Structure formats: C-alpha cells, structure tokens
Amino acid sequence: MGLKSKDLLGMKQLTPEEIMEILDTAKTMKLVISSANKKTSHLQGKSVVTLFYENSTRTRLSFELASKYMGSASANISATGSSVAKGESLLDTARTIDMMGTDIIIMRHPQSGAPHSIANKIKASVVNAGDGMNEHPTQALLDMLTMYERFDTFEGKNIAICGDVYHSRVVRSNAIGLAKLGAKVSVYGPRTMMPIGIEKMGVRVASSVADCVKDADAVMGLRVQLERQKSSLFPSVAEYAKFYAITPEMLKLAKPDAFLMHPGPCNHGVELPTAVYDCDQSVINEQVTNGVAVRMAVLYLLMARRNNL
Amino acid sequence: MKTIIKNCKLFDSDKTEVYIADGKFAEAFPENEADEVIDAKGNTVFPGLVDMHVHLREPGYEYRETIATGTAAAARGGFTAVCCMPNTLPVCDNAAVVSGILKKAAEAGNCRVYPIGAATKEIEDTELAEIGLMKEAGIVAVSDDGKPIPTAGMMRKVLEYASDFDIPVLNHCEEKSMGTGAMNEGEVSTSIGIRGCSTAAEDIMISRDIILAEYLDVPVHICHVSTKGGVRMIRDAKARGVKVTAETCPHYFTLTDKSCETYDTNFKMHPPLRTEEHRLAIIEGIKDGTIDCIVTDHAPHHQDEKEVEFSHANNGIVGLESSFALSYTYLVKTGVISIEKLMDLMCYNPSKILKLGRGGMAVGDDADLTIMDLDHEFTFEKDKMLTKGRNTPFDGWKLYGETQLTIMGGKKTYEKLC
Ligand SMILES: [Zn+2]
Ligand SMILES: [Zn+2]
Numbered sequence: 001m002g003l004k005s006k007d008l009l010g011m012k013q014l015t016p017e018e019i020m021e022i023l024d025t026a027k028t029m030k031l032v033i034s035s036a037n038k039k040t041s042h043l044q045g046k047s048v049v050t051l052f053y054e055n056s057t058r059t060r061l062s063f064e065l066a067s068k069y070m071g072s073a074s075a076n077i078s079a080t081g082s083s084v085a086k087g088e089s090l091l092d093t094a095r096t097i098d099m100m101g102t103d104i105i106i107m108r109h110p111q112s113g114a115p116h117s118i119a120n121k122i123k124a125s126v127v128n129a130g131d132g133m134n135e136h137p138t139q140a141l142l143d144m145l146t147m148y149e150r151f152d153t154f155e156g157k158n159i160a161i162c163g164d165v166y167h168s169r170v171v172r173s174n175a176i177g178l179a180k181l182g183a184k185v186s187v188y189g190p191r192t193m194m195p196i197g198i199e200k201m202g203v204r205v206a207s208s209v210a211d212c213v214k215d216a217d218a219v220m221g222l223r224v225q226l227e228r229q230k231s232s233l234f235p236s237v238a239e240y241a242k243f244y245a246i247t248p249e250m251l252k253l254a255k256p257d258a259f260l261m262h263p264g265p266c267n268h269g270v271e272l273p274t275a276v277y278d279c280d281q282s283v284i285n286e287q288v289t290n291g292v293a294v295r296m297a298v299l300y301l302l303m304a305r306r307n308n309l
Numbered sequence: 310m311k312t313i314i315k316n317c318k319l320f321d322s323d324k325t326e327v328y329i330a331d332g333k334f335a336e337a338f339p340e341n342e343a344d345e346v347i348d349a350k351g352n353t354v355f356p357g358l359v360d361m362h363v364h365l366r367e368p369g370y371e372y373r374e375t376i377a378t379g380t381a382a383a384a385r386g387g388f389t390a391v392c393c394m395p396n397t398l399p400v401c402d403n404a405a406v407v408s409g410i411l412k413k414a415a416e417a418g419n420c421r422v423y424p425i426g427a428a429t430k431e432i433e434d435t436e437l438a439e440i441g442l443m444k445e446a447g448i449v450a451v452s453d454d455g456k457p458i459p460t461a462g463m464m465r466k467v468l469e470y471a472s473d474f475d476i477p478v479l480n481h482c483e484e485k486s487m488g489t490g491a492m493n494e495g496e497v498s499t500s501i502g503i504r505g506c507s508t509a510a511e512d513i514m515i516s517r518d519i520i521l522a523e524y525l526d527v528p529v530h531i532c533h534v535s536t537k538g539g540v541r542m543i544r545d546a547k548a549r550g551v552k553v554t555a556e557t558c559p560h561y562f563t564l565t566d567k568s569c570e571t572y573d574t575n576f577k578m579h580p581p582l583r584t585e586e587h588r589l590a591i592i593e594g595i596k597d598g599t600i601d602c603i604v605t606d607h608a609p610h611h612q613d614e615k616e617v618e619f620s621h622a623n624n625g626i627v628g629l630e631s632s633f634a635l636s637y638t639y640l641v642k643t644g645v646i647s648i649e650k651l652m653d654l655m656c657y658n659p660s661k662i663l664k665l666g667r668g669g670m671a672v673g674d675d676a677d678l679t680i681m682d683l684d685h686e687f688t689f690e691k692d693k694m695l696t697k698g699r700n701t702p703f704d705g706w707k708l709y710g711e712t713q714l715t716i717m718g719g720k721k722t723y724e725k726l727c
Contacts (some may be wrong), residue, residue: 012500091616111618112502113572133618134502172502197496197503 002305007119007126008298010135011176019177021023022141023148025297027090028291032069034248034290035249043072044298046103051093053127055111058264058288059129059139063106066295072103091118102190103167103306106300112169125302133167140173142294144181146261146287147218160254161185163222163271164233166193170222170263175203188212189222192233198265209243209250216254219247220261221271241270246296249278281293310720311335312476315679317349320648320671323656326353329676332719336672349680352713355652356668357389357677358633361659362454362479362532362556362604364625365391365422367413369398369404372653374609374697376410376719379629379652380419382607384715384722386629387679388662390421390667391607395432396455401709402438411447419722421677423449423665428467429477434459437470440676444474449663452479454532459485465521472527477663479530482514482539483580486569491620493566493581501570501617506581512538519546523570528552530662534563535580536589544599554603554662555594559635562591564702574615574622577703578608596645601658603633603651609698627698631689633681635703637710676719687711 001021005013014022032040034297050060060076067074076099092108097105104125106116112132119126130136144154151157161180165171166186175185179202187198188206199205206212213219224240234240251260260272260282268274277284314327328335340346360383366374371572376393383391393410395401401410407424414422426443426453430436440451451471458464458480471478487510492498494505515531520541522529534540534557546553560578568576578583594600608625615622636655640646646654652668660667667677691704716725 089613089616090618109618110618113619116572117616117618132502133504151639169502173499195499196494196507200496210465 001301003301005304006305007115008114008137008302009119009126011137011140011173011180012135014177015179016239017182018143019141019180019230020257022294022297023145024303025301026141026145026293029296029300030289030293031175032296033132033289038069040070043067043070043303044070047101047301048072048074048104049097049102049297050074050076050106050129051097051105052077054130055107056130059108062291063129063295066292069292070296070300091121096117098124104302108221125303127298130169132148132169133172134169135173136169137173138178138291138295138298141298142287142291143174143220143261143263144177145290145294146283151217153171154178157183157217158215159183159185159218159220160216161187161220162209162244163189163211164193164228165189165198165222166195167225169221172201174220175201179203184215186212190234193228195221195293209246210253213246213250214253216258218256218259218261219251220245221266221268223263223265224271226267226270237270242253245271246272247273251276251279251281260285274296311342312345312347312681312719313340313343314347316351316353317602317708318353318357320353320612320652327678329386329719331718332676333518334670334672334674334676335442338519345422347665347714348452348644349713352680353677355387355681356656356670356716357715358387358655359390359665359667360391360605360607360629360632361663363391363393363629364396365393366462366609367397368409371386371610375412376422377417377419377719378695378697379609380414380417380422382629382694383420384717385712387681387712388420388425389677389679389714389715389717389722390665392423392425392449392663394425394452394454395427400427401425401501401503402430404439404442405461407443407446407448413416420717423447423663425450425452425479427451428453428458428471429463430466432456432647434463437466439512440471441474444476444727445458448476448664450477450479451631452481452532454479454481457481457483457485461517461521464518465525466653468521468525468527468529477530479526479532480514480518482511482518484510484513487513491577492569493583494634495566495584497569501572503569504638506579508536508538508587511536511580512532515539516542518552519543522553522715523534523551526552527553527724531555532704533580533604534600535583535591537587540590544594544597547599547628554601555599556604557595557600558604558606559632560626562588562595563639564588568702569619572619573698574617574619574703575626577619577622577624577694578606578626579624583714588667592640592645595640595654601654601662603632603654604659605629607696609696610700612699615700626700627694627696628704629696630694631701631703631708632699633712634710637681638681638708639686642709676716678716682711682713683709685711686711
C-alpha cells in the first residue's frame, strides 16, 4: 500500500492502480470528514508545511484541513512576509524547510516544474499543489473522485472540458489521469487558448462548445482569466460569454444525467452563466468537500509508503 | 624552436610526421635538430579547429567565464581560433572594448580570438555601432547575438553599412513578437506546461534575412539554425545564388525537446531543442552543404543561473570541449559525412566566411593543429572541463574523438595528461 514515488508531482507519474487506490482511500476519508469527531491519527507525529508562491485560499485551506484532520503538525509559508520575498532561491528555501525535519512540503508555484526542481534534492515528500501551466494533480484527483462517486467505471465515459486550455494545469492533470483510466476527454476553447499538440495528450479537440459537450457524461468549465483579453487572446467578455460559455442550452446536449463541474473560482456570467452554476446538475460545491478527502488520501498514502520502506 | 610530431596520421593524407619551426609548418628536418619530438601514438592530426560563435563573457561576466578560461576550454576542444560574440558588459560595440578583448586573449595565449562587434550600439537596435572603427581594431563580423536584429528596417541598414567595410553580418533569428517561450513549442511544451517558442518564429526571421540579402545583393550569415524550414529556405536561397551562409550547433543534431521533460535546465537554450523531424533536417542540411559551419554557441552560466525554475533559467550551454567529439561521433562515425567534410564545417568554412585565413597546413602556414584519438571511446565528464561553466547536457556521454594535443602557432595550448 502507498504510492511508489516519494513525491506527488503530477498525474504523469501515477499508475492507474495508484489513482484507484487514492480514490478508494479518499472515499473512506470522506466518512471521517462527515463524522462528528474529525480526527484520525494517520499523520500523528508528522509535520506538513505548505509553501505557496501563489495565492490560493481554497487549495491551501483544503490541504491544511486535510493534514489537521489527520493529526499532523503543520505550518504555512507564503511568498509574502518571509525570506521568499527577500529573494532567497527556491532551492535554498526548500532545503531549509527540509532540514527542520519536515515530512511533507505542499508547494504551489507559478513556474512549471518548480516542485520537480526541488523534489530530488530534499528528503521531504513534495506534493505539487499547482505548478505554472503544468499540473495540479490533487485537483484532477478530486474531480475524478467526484466522477467516481457517480460512475461505476471511467472506461468509455465522455468528459467535456471547455475554456482556457492553454494556461490550465487542471486540464493537463485531468486529461492525463482520465486517459489512464480509459475515459474519453474532449476539449474546446478559443484557438488562441488551445496549445499546439494537445491532441497528443490523448484528448479530442472539439470544434465548438456544442461538439465538445454532446453526449458528455460530465462537463467541466474552466476559469478564464479576464486579463487574457489584454493579451489579445479573446476580444471581450461579452463575446467570450456568447461563443465559449457553457449555457443551459449547451448543457442539454450532454447526457440526461450528466453533471457540471468547475475547479473554481468561477467568473459568473463569463464561462458559466449563474443559472448554470447553481443548476441541479451542478456538483461544484461537492467538489470542495472531495478536495479535502482526496488530499487526506494523498498525504496518508505518501506517509504509508515511508512506513513501508 | 623546432618540433617534430611523429607516429601520427594526417586526416587527409598518408603523411605520418609533422615538422614545425618558429611557429610555422616546415619542411622535414633531421630529428637531432628538433627541440622536441612528440610521439602522437598513431592519433590523427587535424588543422586547428575554428569556432565562429562563442560567448567568452569577458568583460563584465567574469563569474561565468573569462577570456583565459574560455580559451583554455577552446584549446581542450581542439580549437585554435574562436570568434566571440559582443553581448558582454560593456557591450563590444566600440574599438576600445575590441582592443581590450584582444589584449586579454594575447595575454592568455591559449587560442586566437577574433572579436565580433555589435551591429547596433548597446545591442539596442536604435543606432548603428561604429563598424568601421571596430574593424580597424580587429573585429571580423558584426552581430547583436543574444538578441535578433528585430526590425527589417534596421537589418537592412546594418547589411548595407557593414558591406561598405566588407564585414559579414551574423544574425540570431527569432521573431520576438511570436512570444518568448522557454522551449520548443509543441507536444512536449504543451504536456509539461512550459511556454513554447515556435519554429515559425525562427523561420520568419530567416526568411526576412534571405529576402534582404537577395534584394540588396549582400551576404548574410544565419546563426545557429535549428529548424527544418530554415534549412529548406537556406537551401533554396543558395540554389538561386543568394549570398547566405549558415551554422548549426552539435546540440541541434544530437538532442530533441524530449530532453526538456524533466525540466533539466541544461537542455535550455535559444533557439530551443526541436523535435526529431527538425533534428533530422539539420543532419540533412549538414550532409548536403546547406549548413556551412558547426559552431558551439558556447554559453557558460553560473550554477545559480541554472539551478532555478526552468522558465527562469538562463539560456545556453557550454560546448567548446564537446563539439568535436559529438560531431565526429554523430556525423562521421555514423557515416553521414566524411572526415574531410567535417573539417569544412569546423575549420575551413568558418575561416572562409569570416576571412580568417586559418586551416592551412602547408609549409609556411601558422602551425595550428590538434591531435585527436578517433579510435578509443571516452566518457565526457563535466568536472574535467576547463570552462568555468558546468552547464552541459552531455555529462557522462560516451564519445569518440578525444583531444590529445593542441598546438597554436607552434606552441602547445593543451596536452592531455594521461
Ligand atoms: Zn544566438
Ligand atoms: Zn550565441
């Protein structure tokens, strides 16, 4: 039991069996979260540090609660107000945290590959909580848990993902993870936000939102950063909302029992009309709970690996 | 001072001995007249290699490399002449800096150094640099390398003005408005989430420079070609008589962007490593003569500039000490080109393009040579390099063509200690 690698850097490294083990463990962890006494001893005596070079209330809180529910000592470092802001290099910061006896470093960084560049140089396990445009494995795992609770199998399921594919680490991690379990992923977004060679990652590039969503078992909207408009990736919010949003009409093209996901935070009225965000098919709020469960599972399985060694 | 090298093979003839007197190749003389007799142990003698594209970093970036360490690395790579790019601090855009470089190079005495002047002042693309005065001080070409000459308008003026002084223009081709990614744009950059730099960005500027060279009927030299489209356009242009010449580097015919998958910054350079399709096109361009020269684009960086996040890391790798062995192993030993052709690429052509007058081995020519072991495999080790830089992607590679001895002007500049 446990993960093969010391670190969780991305879905790229996980085998289908490891993904399923994480999802199954997360289902158990969900019982802990819903119980009256949210306390396990899985991480007792362990120390967990979150090292965030980008702001993210949601992901950080999710990891923090996950580690606290399992009884670890935890600390948080953010890029403002620490030596990080004084220009200390990433590697120096990581080595310092490592030397303090930290077991797990949870790291978010605006540069792709940043966690990879420290992982093999320190003893602590590194969990990638989002690196640039590369991966966000625990987001994909929580998305997959949300699907897994509704599907008996991923095999042959159609997953539609619409939005800013180019800048999205969520798409990359989901595409890799879902492909490993046999799901079929379709993506769509403005061509200016569609990275060259994305089809080589095993996804289908759709020709419109309708084409992407048609017969989908699950539909995922992606956040579009409004400042992308300034770099000429799309002309206006109004035009984006008209041609690229997942509207109620579009959602009707999916399978009748399809559900809607979004990694959040959502730009209401841009990628999703508010009516869609709040509709019966939306499982967006449940994704948040699943985020804590999946992160508990990941932290637990990384430590379980250590105990096995 | 008289030297005899015996028990050697000349790369292009049956001769087994080389005679040197007073720094020049000489007629045969009796062994008892020699001050030194060197036993080459059956290894092969080549003319001293010429690298027309290196970054020696001095003045200004001595923590990365100095003229002394860079030229020591050159000698270890078999080079007896290198041309250094002007992106130093201050920029080599005036005669005083040119003279300073030449003075340091002479003091070091490891390798002939031919400075390349900036094409525009401060390599800022706003005003022409003093190309005439720099030529008097010793430059052999102009370039804004490190950066392209970005606008067609300025490129035209540089080509025209430099042609008055018979000074070649070398351009780093990259259309920056296409984006400034950290690696090749494609399947791999998409998969690992690194902003890409397209082959189109390189091709657009190569096509622009060919159009200008053809229109103005002046020469232009394309630096470090890495793309299939670039090779095709240069081949076509040469066929219609455009005065275009081109160079590539060993990493473009030995590596692909797949190597970037682990975010190892020793695979990060500009232009970036491309896909297999482009790698093969570069080899084809070398084979059919479209590409005239192999250069290193030797770009030493400090460890602190490389041991950072991939997108933040500096561009470039060191290359002087691996260039011949990589080229010999991957081009000659594999049968792509002959050893004579390799000497065109690594000695005669760069010398001809920049009118350096190097490569001669006739009686009376400067005694510049290098002796290579072509028969024994060796392991390329980064910690044995003489450059200050440790940014090589070739550490641990098994290669053929290890330098045994380099002589410049009759003087030993590198000798392998066995
Ligand atoms: Zn360049
Ligand atoms: Zn260069």
